[in-house]
Amino acid sequence: MIDIICNFWNDLMSNEIWFYLITTLAKLVLMFAVILAFVVLSVWIERRVAGWIQDRPGPNRAGIPLFLLQRFGSKEKQPLKNVLHFFGIPETSWIAKLCTWLRLDREIPTFGLMQPCLDGGKLFLKQELTPSYVRRAYFIAAPMLVLGPPLVSAAVIPFASGVDTIYGHISMCVANIGIGPLWIFAISGLSVYGLTLAGWSSNSKYPFLGGLRATAQLISYEVAMGLSVIPLLMMFGTLNMQNIVQFQADNGWTLLPFWGEGLTLERWILLVPMLISFIVFVTCVFAEANRTPFDMAECETDLVGGYHTEYSSMKFASFFMGEYAAMVIGSALVVTLFLGGWSIGFGADAWLASVSDWLAVLCQFIVFLIKLVAFIFFFVWVRWTLPRFRWDQVMRLGWLVFFEITVANIFLTAAIMYFTK
């Protein structure tokens, strides 16, 4: 029986098309599970970090209450007490006190991690209100258009190097295509439609103003964002995201050229335009994700809720998730382009790959996630520190400052590359 399955598997994987389909599907499931988990996680990170910054606990409850165990038939009345007794720990010891402080006597603590899930559940069960005066088809389409693009654009972000199996090479990137950054800009540009349509179809003045602001802002910052990446692409010499990260793994991260061919004079002079690119790009990512200090489109002090004022229940949750998904993807993009993506650095990637492909992939995946979380933390930190720009200042910054800087930066990079070659 097992032989039959093994043979079938062998035949299936030996077929190039089936091999491609199956591996892609597996990567797809993994990638989207990670992204969606990170959307939830980043909500939690945001609220915990906000609490930390503002001298308050943030969501720290929402554990799994122990009485649920009794509901499901457990006869245990005081589980913590019995467990302590089982190990012979007196109730006055510091371990027992720590357990009580962690509320282990009442619940299985999740440190508030359950809070975003429960909030999602609450939004799911809430009444769906669609005002009578909206343009219904667009009103329903808008949240999908906001949530969809970030998830689709995640396809080209590599999360580990690749492994060679007996059936062929698996690259740890859902779509290993030669137009990585272009794909992301093209797809994430689509989310403008979501915001515009939400604002317009609500048929209400505040959402309309919010939609207009969002449209203008996203389109303007897309320009600066695209131009700020060009110096990098000139240095990498490729548009394939997997190759970009491989380049950084071999020759030093864009901002930390400490090993490989990164230790050349050219790379160190190139750090200047790279830093300019980094600052512009990160600012643009903030603007694209519609977060403070750039949350013109939904700043509550003048537009109440902005484009999602009229939305409720799961439609509102889609906007909410879309914003966080954009933040996660933006962070992933910054990490990939500037901070070495999955690469561990200092030549550790090559060494690990020589030990075992799978070990290397696992370590790189973990490193990628750590970098991602660190950058999300930075996102949150900025949000809870800075005040908000005014709308016209945002536009002026985009067109009069960033546009000029990025264009000049391209020429600067070209000059450096020409004269140091």
Place this chain on the structure above:
Amino acid sequence: MEYLKNDADDHGELVTLNMGPSHPATHGVLRLKLVIDGEEIVSCDPVIGYLHRGMEKMAENCHYNQYVAYTDRFDYLAPMSNNIAYACAVEKLLGWELPERGKAIRVLCSELSRISSYFLGVGVYAMDTGAMTAFLYCYEEKERVHNLYELICGARFTSSYTRIGGMTRDLPAGIEKPVLEFCDSAEKTVEELRKLLLHNKVFIDRLVGVGVITREMALQNGMTGPNLRASGVARDLRKTNPYLGYENYDFDVPVAQEGDCYARFQLRLEEILQSVRIIRQVIAKMPKGPIWVQQDKGILPRKEDALQGIEELIRQFMVSTECVNAPAGQVFFAAENPKGELGFFLDSKGGGIANRLKMRSPSYCTLSILPELLPGHLVSDIGAILGSFDFVQGECDR
């Protein structure tokens, strides 16, 4: 649905936008009828009165001591200041003079409530411009003031601390330590806010040159308090028209010349420090002695005395039911409150109940400048401008 109608310009560029009465930027229930051209405000029509409770009429139906509880609800962000201003107005009618300790306690309380109100004003202002964290730092300080209120008068928010001729109770023993601790933490928070906001490029860009009120505009509209001082008029009743012995304390009146939102914000932070200075002086030279006016009639006897002597019992009964026997006459008293000059005009025909009470509420005068000030600004500036006025609807609508 009248307000949804676009009556500004039927087929043109102008849109009527209704902001409020329930809107995050309008701090309560102010309603603004705006006509906007794109993002630019063409005209503004403030609609007030959503929180009107007939406060002035109520004063004609309850005696002076009973009305103290209503004064908590004028400027509900600085209840102590209102209590004190009202009690002082009635005492001026009666021609009573508080003993030194009573005055010192009133100065302490009104400065505490000034700090609490400024902290909230500054914090909410920061939140209006998007800096949520600064708001929570400020709120912590405000909570500390409420803790002190609780020690002093037993209530955290609606204090009703004063009575005509004194206070409900003396300061508790050992109040100096928590008050001085609060002074330190308030100074620290002001320093933090300066670091966090005043030198922040985004914040400066938002506020400098926005909502400029010239000296003439401010005077014509009867603005008072920090909003007036930010426009270059050094008028502070504590200096120009001292009451409660403010002339004995050493403090400065900060004045700014610019008259923009940034100047108003900066000025409030500076005034917090000046109030802290006054509190330190009050605590340092807190006089001993009685807190009540030394009168036989019109003030409550001590509870122990009322339980033992018939004279005191009768007096307690009379004061509780009829309050003081005020002479006929008219009197106006204004106090420097956190929001500006809160004035009480009392018309008495004798007895314990006012014939007419008229309030001069600073927020009302401050808001009257909006139709003149807002046109030409952007919709985003509304939050910044309204926040910088630090008005409160409870006082404006009465």
